[in-house]
Amino acid sequence: MAANIARNLVSQLKSKEFREYLTSTHFWGPVANWGIPLAAIADLKKDPEYISGNMTTALAIYSALFMRFAWKVQPRNLLLFACHITNETTQLTQGCRLIRYKMRGSSKTPVNPS
Numbered sequence: 275m276a277a278n279i280a281r282n283l284v285s286q287l288k289s290k291e292f293r294e295y296l297t298s299t300h301f302w303g304p305v306a307n308w309g310i311p312l313a314a315i316a317d318l319k320k321d322p323e324y325i326s327g328n329m330t331t332a333l334a335i336y337s338a339l340f341m342r343f344a345w346k347v348q349p350r351n352l353l354l355f356a357c358h359i360t361n362e363t364t365q366l367t368q369g370c371r372l373i374r375y376k377m378r379g380s381s382k383t384p385v386n387p388s
Contacts, residue, residue, distance in 0.1 A: 304344075304354040311361035314368060322375035325368055334365040 286292060295301050310333065317325075337358040344354035 300349075300351055301353065304351065304357045307354065307357050311357060311364055314361060314364035318364070318367065318371075322371045325372040325375070327369070327372055330365050330369050330372065334362060334369065337362040337365060 314333070341355055341358040341362060344351045344358060
């Protein structure tokens with residue numbers, strides 16, 4: 275059973291269609307694009323003081339538009355869709371962090387207990 279599955283996987287990886295996919299922009303575009311959500315994920319640990327509201331908004335809109343594109347293009351580009359849904363989620367999270375930070379005030383401002 276497992277040997278049969280492995281044999282099928284290897285034969286699919288050796289196929290002409292897979293080689294053509296690996297040399298297409300349908301594959302390399304999303305691979306290169308993964309830098310944006312990976313950077314945003316890394317920024318989740320940073321102080322919200324450094325979040326740019328304008329850039330976060332722009333990237334959230336950009337990813338929403340390209341999620342739709344990745345879904346509508348034929349054949350569907352699920353790798354691009356996954357990249358943009360990850361970025362959309364991360365940008366919305368960053369936006370929420372920024373709003374919370376702005377509503378709370380600067381962390382350097384002493385909090386008045388009364």
